[in-house]
Amino acid sequence: MAEHGTDEHPHGADRLCEAGDRVYSRAVRRGRVPRRDAETAPCLLELALLHPDPDDMDWLVPTAPQEVMTRLLRAVYDEVGESHRRVGSAVAAFERYTGLGRRDPAASTEGSSIRVLDGLARIQAAMDEATEACTTEVLTVQPGGIRREHELAEGLHRAMTLRGRGVRMRDLYNHVARHGQGLLTYLELMGDAVEARTLDEVIDRLILFDRTVAFIPANPERTMALELRHPALIQYLATVFERLWRLAIPLTAPLPDTGIEGISHREQSIAALLAEGHQDAVIAERLGISVRTCRAHIARLSETLGAASRTQLGVRIAQAGLDGPPRTASTDPALSVPGVPGSRLPAARGSRTVR
Structure with missing residues (x-):
């Protein structure tokens, strides 16, 4: 409800309000709750303790208590002055929730392996976190036409960070992206850190870090994304990428001739x-x-x-x-095609040739 704003819930995940405690406990026990149940506790969405169910956006699933506790502890250790007090508070707050979730192990597994990121700010934050943890390679598929410079600039800071750590990057684009100066400038800037190839058609956008976490769009507007960590899903996406990569043409190589004069x-x-x-x-x-x-x-x-x-x-x-x-x-x-020099294909019966 509109009247339940964040100002009425000034707390962190380690000390939930009464409404938040009630709804989160129910979500952990049952595996999910209707979205309307969280209207009295917007703090649960604000703190990412609940997130939309990928299979039904009218429901919310809980982030696994173990994951929440890990996230809290990471922040706690960064705050040296209050670390001891907040570690105890975080553990005490989530030990009970962990016990509530033991009846349905699948719920906590799903919560940690598929996460819905609602809003560009959360998507960017999750991508930044994955960038910081990445040590080996990044695989991306970038569909669409010519990449605009502002689109390339959005992720440039992450690309430069990865390049500085010696991370290998491989990018797949549509053939038409070859004609964009912005992409050529980006690749020149990144040097040997990035290898790019192109295809006639590619799949929807995919970003895969170290073959452990992947991001894909969750709606056409790309204001929502799925963060995937399930090993089977990651392996599947990596296999799809590698097969497309083998079919793709290096950006430095020309596109093959069609063998028919006048047809590109x-x-x-x-x-x-x-x-x-x-x-x-x-x-x-x-x-x-x-x-x-x-x-x-x-x-x-x-x-x-x-x-x-x-x-x-x-x-x-x-x-x-x-x-x-x-x-x-x-x-x-x-x-052999009519109208093409050197061709001898007979015209279709009953048809006329346009000259």
Whole structure:
């Protein structure tokens, strides 16, 4: 409720108010509580003792008491003057909660392995904490189009911190990101600390630290994120990254030739997605380009292949072999295309060629 502001709950996690104690105890016993139950104790969300259930945002799950106690003790030891008093207070406050959670071990496991970060401030704080703990490598997938300089600058302080510790970084982008000066400047600044590769399509954003903790978006606006620490999930995401990495092309290497004069690599990618039946907006999103740019490429593709309509374009794409793995004109006569120098593909029966 609006009247229950943080001013009415001026305390820390080691000395909960009566309402907070009641709701948190219920959450630990049951594994989760309805979001409405926490309206009288906003301190629980403020202190990250409760967080949204990844499977149902109308429910809140408790952070494991052991995790809360560890977090408290870390802060306590930083406050040398009050360390002894606050350590005793923290332990006393959470020993009882630990006992309450023993009936449902899965609840505490989930609470520590999947955490919902609600709000950009919490996401940034969690990322900073993971950066400080990272010692070996960071793997990232950065979807979308050309990276704007302000987007790159947001995480630059973390990247520089990692570089200073000798951490290896590998980044995956869409091919279109190659055309952004901001990315080139960033990579030049980072030097050998970062290796970048590109693909036609990549998965949604992923940041993986030391193969122990990963961050992925939890909503389209990216104002919420999931912090993942479950070993099986981490292993799965790392495997996905490594397979994409093997397919990707180093940023320093040129994109492969399509083997068809007048058709660019991007137009070949668009042709393959058109053959799968995707609409312009879907194709644009998957390749990280605007719908307007996508349609301009489709128009050029139609002209090159001599297609007078979308239906005919689909036929031409299939005849040219652009609906599957790339082939070269020198090794496959099926690539002969009307209107393309040196090509001999016959026009579709009953169709006309646009010249």
